[in-house]
Amino acid sequence: MSETLKREAAARAIxxxxxxxxxxLGTGSTARHFVALLGDRVRQxxxxxxxPTSEETRAQAEAEGIRLTTLDETPRLDLTVDGADELDDRLRLIKGGGGALLREKIVAAASxxxxxxADASKRVAGLGRFPLPVEVVPFGLAATQAAVEKIAAHFGSQxxxxxxxxxxxxxxxxxxxxxLDIAFGVIHEPETLATALNAVPGVMEHGLFIGMCSTAFLATEGGVVVIENSAG
Structure with a gap:
């Protein structure tokens, strides 16, 4: 997918x-276009x-002249615009390919x-083709990984x-x-899996974003496709 098409999706969000x-302010290749376009409007x-959801995005936003704050100073946000590694037609997402999933989820939840x-290749009939990231603390890594592996096997990881x-x-x-990246192949019960991963000591967060996204702008060769979450 060309950068021009990604920029078109970002322009719709602007x-x-x-x-x-x-x-x-999200993280990733498509979110970078949004931050750049936002910088243009700020200068106007x-x-x-x-x-920002990552130090990478912070650096870009500062270079663009966008005024930044923190969730400590501004605990409620109006809008978050971010990318996704996968999304289905119910706007359930897998995020975290860039490693920013914890901050991304905190910011999204505050919005x-x-x-x-995203580009149209990220749209899937069912989540799981993209490996599911799970952010864990380094302490006790082997024990945490063993617990995550047990859950992955229970939920049919391939x-x-x-x-x-x-x-x-x-x-x-x-x-x-x-x-930790879980190569599921297909995730049949994302909501139940999310609950199970949340219960593992040592797991800080996982890349399943469920019930958080209200709208998606997908860049295609034929234009930008809009998907709305009727539930929220």
């Missing part, structure tokens, strides 16, 4: 931004404030509305649970955690 809004006089921008690496060392998130 139309939702109003003066004075408190915005959650738009007054907004943003909470009155979450909008996803592949392994692997520690994400950055070369020869574990990948470390902005929060100082590790990520």
């Amino acid at each position: 139309e939702l931004v109003e003066p004075g809004m408190r915005l959650g 006089g738009l007054h907004v404030v943003g909470v 009155a509305r979450m909008v996803v921008i 592949g392994a649970v692997t520690l994400r690496r950055a070369g020869a060392v574990p990948f470390v998130t902005d929060g100082g955690h590790y990520i």
Whole structure:
């Protein structure tokens, strides 16, 4: 999918931004286009404030001249715009391919509305083709991974649970955690799986975003497709 089409999806999301809004700024290749377009509008006089979901997004937003805040200073946001690694027609998501899932979920949960921008390849009939990220604390990693593997097997995982690496060392998130990636293949019961993973000591968060996204703008060769979550 070309960067031009991703930018078209981001442009649709920019139309939702109003003066004075408190915005959650997502992470990833498509979200970068949104932040760039927002920077254009800020330089034209738009007054907004943003909470970045990663240090990467923070650096881009600062370079664009976007005024930033924190959830401690601004605990309620009007709108979060972010990408997704997968989404189904009920707007259930898998996120975390870039390693920012914990901050992304905290920011999304603090927002009155979450909008996803993505290319059409991210739309799936059922979640699970993209490995499910699970963010874990380094302490007790072997025990936590064993518990996650047991849950994955119970829910029919077709592949392994692997520690994400950055070369020869574990990948470390902005929060100082590790990520386990579960190669499910197909996730038949995302809601129940989410509950099971949440109950594991050592699991900080997982990449299932359920009941959080209200609208998705998907870039296709024929234009931007809009999916609305009728439930919320």
